[in-house]
Each structure stands twice: as structure tokens, then as C-alpha cells.
Ligand code: KIV
């Protein structure tokens with residue numbers, strides 16, 4: 180029997196923290212409806228205490244979303260938790276997400292506090308949040324760099340205080356996949372009441388390991404993954420939703436599944452990119468414009484014989500337009516012949532050989548013109564001054 184991994188989408192909260200990606204309430208509501216249609220289990224709608232606009236966005240999303248849980252962020256501060264609870268009042272399934280830093284780095288330099296005092300604040304915040312809803316998630320910020328024995332103590336205490344989900348964020352994207360997986364395993368082995376809560380992975384991408392770490396966490400036993408569309412998020416971003424969903428589909432032998440409809444992944448990626456005015460890098464896994472493009476002769480020849488030689492996912496499975504054969508100076512005869520055929524020309528082998536020679540002369544001269552994004556590019560003489 181496969182186990183469900185809950186998908187907690189934080190595009191509207193952590194994703195929206197990206198400079199320049201701020202959304203207004205109407206945009207947030209529109210995206211929340213698409214996330215619900217996509218099949219995510221929890222939508223983190225915002226951080227209500229942070230601004231009146233964000234409070235209003237959470238309130239409107241709470242009123243309109245029927246199938247997913249709507250979550251609001253707060254620090255371990257009573258007025259934050261009250262604000263989250265007030266914004267979530269109309270929600271069918273409200274969740275308050277509260278928490279505090281548990282690494283010595285955060286305890287000392289952010290809070291000028293001690294492990295004991297932080298533990299007390301964590302318990303108090305959880306109990307306070309439980310006054311408003313029985314769905315309380317607690318985050319142990321910077322868990323990636325927290326001491327495992329102390330982290331286990333906090334996790335056990337907040338579960339005893341009423342947390343039903345405990346988030347283990349690798350806030351700074353520091354961990355290696357095996358370390359993050361071992362951290363989750365350590366908690367499963369050392370927290371006596373761990374079966375009373377869901378452990379959640381929330382990984383940042385500072386070393387490009389967010390997806391790998393989240394998957395390692397799920398393999399170790401976490402049953403919720405926090406992620407964003409297109410991997411948007413603070414600094415280098417968060418775990419990308421489309422990547423975790425497809426990793427779990429591709430590796431069904433892991434015995435883990437999500438409720439997300441993969442056919443909607445490309446359309447929601449485009450919508451988020453347009454609404455947030457944040458382009459998707461062409462080589463982005465699953466949703467990048469080159470994710471199903473083949474440009475070199477060796478790959479094109481194999482692909483034309485059998486698509487699965489170079490594609491582990493059919494583009495239709497994730498709602499992408501289709502595979503593309505791009506003609507470049509690295510392309511081979513079979514790609515050129517394929518293009519002629521598509522254009523309605525029938526050439527014999529000798530003709531294709533001759534045309535291929537001509538084609539290479541043209542292709543070698545051609546350089547893709549990328550859109551200039553900055554007018555302030557340094558002149559080459561500045562970068563490499565003459566001696
Ligand atoms: O990265 C992080 O630790 C967070 C928490 C607020 C959950 O985003």
C-alpha cells in the first residue's frame with residue numbers, strides 16, 4: 180500500500196517573498212483557486228500580521244477555498260497568532276503555522292536567548308494557537324543546522340502541547356540529502372510521541388539541493404513536503420512543487436504518492452510566472468521551455484527512433500506542449516530529414532547528405548539572439564583591460 184505525501188504549497192507565502200514577486204489580493208485569490216484545482220492539500224496563503232494587504236488576502240482565500248486546508252504563518256508571538264486566527268476565521272479547514280528558531284545560531288544571534296527559554300516559548304505558542312484551531316503546525320526554524328538532540332526535545336514538547344504537524348525546515352539550504360534524511364530518521368527514532376504528528380520537509384535551495392533533501396526526508400518518513408511552483412522562494416528558492424510531484428511519480432517504487440494532477444503543472448507554472456513577473460529558466464526541470472527539447476544529433480537520432488531513449492517523462496503527462504527537435508550545428512542528418520518530412524519534402528539519402536552539408540554551414544554561423552535584459556553590461560575592455 181502506497182503512502183500519501185501531503186503537498187503544502189507556500190507559493191503565496193515563501194514564494195511571494197521573492198523581491199519583485201509581490202502579489203495583490205486578487206492575484207493571490209486567483210492563484211489559490213488554481214492551486215486548489217491542482218490538488219494541493221494545504222495552501223499557505225500568507226503571513227497576516229505582516230501587512231493589512233496580506234491579512235486581507237488570507238481572509239479572502241480562507242472564504243473561497245473549500246477543498247484544501249488554508250494556512251497562515253505566525254511567529255511564536257501572541258499577537259501574530261491572533262492575527263492569523265482572525266484572518267482564517269471563515270476557513271473550512273484553518274491551520275495556524277507558528278514556530279521559532281531552534282539552532283544555536285538563531286537562539287543566540289536572533290533571540291539572544293537560551294535553549295530552555297526557546298523551548299518554553301515554543302510550547303506556549305503551540306498551546307495558544309490550539310485555542311483557535313485543532314490544526315496547528317509548528318516550525319523549528321533552521322532545523323537543518325539545529326542540534327538533533329535539542330530538536331527532538333522541541334518536537335516532542337510541541338507535539339505534547341498540541342501540534343499536529345511539525346515542520347523541520349532546512350531554512351538556509353545547508354544540509355546534504357543524507358544528512359537531512361538522517362535528521363528526519365533521528366526524530367522518528369527519538370521522539371516518543373512522533374506518531375501523533377506529521378513531520379514536514381521545508382527545504383531551501385541555497386546549494387541546489389532542496390528537492391533532493393525533501394525527497395530524502397520523505398523516504399525517511401516525513402509525510403508532508405512544503406514547496407512552491409517553479410521553486411520560487413527566499414534567496415535561491417524553495418523546493419519546487421513540480422519536481423517533487425514528478426520524482427514521486429517516476430519512482431513509484433518508493434511507495435509514496437501525492438494528490439497533485441500532473442497535467443496541470445505546466446499551465447500553473449506559466450500562470451505563476453506571468454502573475455509574479457518572474458521568468459522560468461529554460462532548463463528548469465519539468466516546466467522549463469527546454470525540458471523536452473532535443474538539440475544534439477546523438478539525442479535526436481535516438482529520440483526519433485524511440486522517445487523514451489531520451490525522455491523519462493512524456494511531455495503530455497505534465498501538460499507541456501510536446502517534445503521539440505531543435506535544429507542546431509550539433510544536429511544530425513536524421514533530425515534534418517525529419518524536419519524536411521514534416522515540411523512536406525521527400526528527399527533521398529544522397530539529397531539529405533548534400534543538404535546536410537549546406538545546413539551545417541548555415542547552422543555554424545547562427546547564434547541565438549537572447550533578449551538583452553540589461554543595458555548596463557560591462558564592455559569587454561572593462562572586464563579584460565589591455566595590459
Ligand atoms: O524557511 C523557513 O524556515 C520558513 C519558516 C517560516 C517555515 O519559511
Ligand code: ZN
Nearest residue numbers: 193348350381
Ligand atoms: Zn522557508
